[in-house]
Amino acid sequence: TYPYSLYIPNDYTPKKSWPAILFLHGAGEGGEDGEKAAQVGIGKAVREHPDWFPCIVVFPQCRPERFWDEQMRAMALAVLDRVCRDCNVDANRVSLTGLSLGGYGTWAFGSTEGGRFSALAPICGGGDPVHAATLAAKPIWCFHGDADAVVPVSESRNMVEAVKAAGGDV
Numbered sequence: 001t002y003p004y005s006l007y008i009p010n011d012y013t014p015k016k017s018w019p020a021i022l023f024l025h026g027a028g029e030g031g032e033d034g035e036k037a038a039q040v041g042i043g044k045a046v047r048e049h050p051d052w053f054p055c056i057v058v059f060p061q062c063r064p065e066r067f068w069d070e071q072m073r074a075m076a077l078a079v080l081d082r083v084c085r086d087c088n089v090d091a092n093r094v095s096l097t098g099l100s101l102g103g104y105g106t107w108a109f110g111s112t113e114g115g116r117f118s119a120l121a122p123i124c125g126g127g128d129p130v131h132a133a134t135l136a137a138k139p140i141w142c143f144h145g146d147a148d149a150v151v152p153v154s155e156s157r158n159m160v161e162a163v164k165a166a167g168g169d170v
Contacts, residue, residue, distance in 0.1 A: 003034025004079045005059035007046050008087065012056070017090035019055040022080050022117075024098025024105040030062040037061040041099045041123070055093075058083050068098070068105030077113065097121035100151055103144075107159055110135050124148050126155025129162035136168030 012018065025037040037043065038059040046053050060076035062068060068076070083089060096117040098106040103125015110120045111131030120135070123143045127135075140163060144156035160170045 002060075002075050002079065003032065004061055005034055005038035005043070006083060007038070007043075007050075007053065007057040007059075009054055009056070010050065011054075012087070014088045017088045017093075019093035019095070020080075020083065020087075020089045021053075021055055021057045021095045021097060022076065022109075023057060023059050024068055024076065024096070024102030024109070025059070025061065026098075026100035026102055027067075030064050030066060032061070032063060034059075034061055041102075042097065056083060056087055056089060062101075067101060068108060073105070073109055073113070076109075077116070080116075093118050095119045095121065097123065098125065099123035100125060103151070103156070107131070107135070110138065110140075114138055122156065122159070124151045124156065126151065127159050129158055132159070132162035132166040132168070135159075135163050136166040138168075140168060140170045142170055 023042045029036040058080055060079045062072045066072050096106050103122040106120055106122035107127025111134050119139045121141045142156050142160050144153045146153040163170050
């Protein structure tokens with residue numbers, strides 16, 4: 001079993017296809033409850049302003065003391081696949097975002113599974129610039145404050161510059 005959280009808009013109907021967002025949480029939200037992942041970032045925004053989100057939002061959760069490594073990415077993608085099967089998700093409008101540890105995960109997923117996502121929005125994370133050419137194929141909206149005490153803003157800046165140098169739209 002792999003518990004996760006899922007947001008489905010109140011006006012959801014399977015008669016139309018819906019965009020979806022896969023949200024990757026930060027290090028503090030790992031666990032096995034399936035709930036902590038939806039308590040931060042976009043999860044908090046969805047609860048406070050559901051009308052801002054006319055889309056399905058998927059909140060996978062890393063196991064305790066894990067990162068968005070290959071095994072956790074596989075589990076998150078399996079959850080996304082299940083949601084896409086169970087709901088009428090438009091495969092051409094699935095975006096990926098995450099913050100901090102999830103920002104790193106967003107860069108990593110984007111470099112290995114980029115074909116699955118229509119856009120990337122890493123928040124306060126970094127990645128490996130060697131993957132810049134692969135990442136350049138998708139629109140990317142990157143966020144990072146220079147007052148971040150956990151992840152240096154240089155992590156995001158390095159990725160943005162590498163993707164731009166590879167011809168990407170960041």
